[in-house]
Amino acid sequence: MTGGSGFIGSNFIRLILTHRADCEVVNLDALTYAGNKANLQEFEGDARYRFIHGRIEDPAVVREAMTGIDAVVHFAAESHVDRSIADAAPFIITNVLGTQVLLDAAHKAGVKRFVHVSTDEVYGALGEEGKFTEATPLRPRSPYAASKAAGDLLAQAYWETYKLPVMVVRPSNNYGPYQFPEKFIPVMVTNLVEGRKVPVYGRGENVRDWLHVDDCCRAIGLVLDRGQPGEAYNIGGESERHNIEVARLVVELMGLGTGVLHPPSSVLSPPSSDSWIDYVPDRPGHDFRYALDNAKIERELGWRPETSFEVGLSRTVDWYREHPDWWRPLKERLSRESRGFWTGA
Numbered sequence: 347m348t349g350g351s352g353f354i355g356s357n358f359i360r361l362i363l364t365h366r367a368d369c370e371v372v373n374l375d376a377l378t379y380a381g382n383k384a385n386l387q388e389f390e391g392d393a394r395y396r397f398i399h400g401r402i403e404d405p406a407v408v409r410e411a412m413t414g415i416d417a418v419v420h421f422a423a424e425s426h427v428d429r430s431i432a433d434a435a436p437f438i439i440t441n442v443l444g445t446q447v448l449l450d451a452a453h454k455a456g457v458k459r460f461v462h463v464s465t466d467e468v469y470g471a472l473g474e475e476g477k478f479t480e481a482t483p484l485r486p487r488s489p490y491a492a493s494k495a496a497g498d499l500l501a502q503a504y505w506e507t508y509k510l511p512v513m514v515v516r517p518s519n520n521y522g523p524y525q526f527p528e529k530f531i532p533v534m535v536t537n538l539v540e541g542r543k544v545p546v547y548g549r550g551e552n553v554r555d556w557l558h559v560d561d562c563c564r565a566i567g568l569v570l571d572r573g574q575p576g577e578a579y580n581i582g583g584e585s586e587r588h589n590i591e592v593a594r595l596v597v598e599l600m601g602l603g604t605g606v607l608h609p610p611s612s613v614l615s616p617p618s619s620d621s622w623i624d625y626v627p628d629r630p631g632h633d634f635r636y637a638l639d640n641a642k643i644e645r646e647l648g649w650r651p652e653t654s655f656e657v658g659l660s661r662t663v664d665w666y667r668e669h670p671d672w673w674r675p676l677k678e679r680l681s682r683e684s685r686g687f688w689t690g691a
């Protein structure tokens with residue numbers, strides 16, 4: 347496993363170590379600003395879990411981590427679009443070079459299964475209609491998405507060239523516990539806990555397809571076990587929402603709104619909960635809409651998202667309210683950075 351100390355990776359390791367007694371996990375993670383050992387504190391000292399502190403673009407460390415490994419799930423990445431707009435270089439080093447170093451080491455070590463975690467953002471942006479299928483051409487539009495597309499194509503090339511059994515997954519926007527508080531939903535909840543407004547890009551009209559991290563991890567587990575080598579699998583949440591709808595829902599769930607939830611048709615007619623919303627200048631090149639067609643993963647692996655967005659969001663809001671000790675130090679560090687990376691979805 348790479349990047350297991352981040353958001354999705356730590357949820358995935360928890361799923362494996364809790365439900366799969368036959369598995370041992372090695373977690374190779376650089377503990378960048380987004381990595382946090384506290385995410386997996388309960389497994390420290392567990393004989394089935396080993397942590398290696400190192401970078402995926404370091405061939406010697408990767409060779410060591412790969413020793414005796416059957417399967418790799420590659421989560422490690424620079425993952426925040428806004429940071430990639432400010433400086434793309436770390437994204438190329440980790441997401442492109444790091445992925446190539448890992449693929450190479452996996453090939454040489456004879457690894458039996460390799461899941462590369464890509465993203466829906468590799469497809470680019472949609473208008474009001476349509477969905478991305480796995481056959482949609484890759485048209486990334488941000489430096490983050492371009493670096494992920496490069497990693498995605500390298501992974502596929504290692505299957506075509508060396509028959510390294512690689513499966514690519516392309517999840518949509520995840521949400522849930524342990525997500526770093528620079529991403530859209532944790533920013534909103536933690537700002538409101540602190541009595542501050544929630545920043546929303548532009549008029550909040552952009553659409554994201556929200557996927558609960560538990561559903562995402564379950565899908566990745568299925569692809570790891572039964573996915574076809576050389577194939578890509580979309581993992582969509584089937585929960586498309588305008589950003590402003592999500593913001594208003596969070597305000598309501600925090601008990602700060604009117605008590606009336608607003609349907610999508612009211613996106614442009616602000617309710618009183620908007621007193622908690624701060625409209626900020628839009629992200630350059632902001633992708634309007636992502637939406638994934640899940641037909642392939644449903645047909646081949648029997649996976650569908652199970653968590654409704656309203657239930658998942660309510661549980662997530664509760665988790666952040668109950669875990670200020672987890673997020674407060676991270677937010678304090680971010681505000682010391684004071685570079686304003688705080689509102690991306």
Ligand SMILES: NC(=O)c1ccc[n+]([C@@H]2O[C@H](COP(=O)([O-])OP(=O)(O)OC[C@H]3O[C@@H](n4cnc5c(N)ncnc54)[C@H](O)[C@@H]3O)[C@@H](O)[C@H]2O)c1
Nearest residue numbers: 349351352353354376377378380381401402422423465520
């Ligand atoms: N979060 C989402 O909504 C989402 C959606 C689709 C795809 N993805 C992809 O899923 C993966 C995990 O995303 P996340 O949200 O958990 O990310 P995250 O930023 O929370 O975690 C990334 C982890 O990778 C580690 N890392 C970064 N650079 C590294 C390096 N060079 N060497 C070793 N470790 C390094 C970090 O320390 C951190 O633990 C990423 O590949 C991301 O592109 C995320």
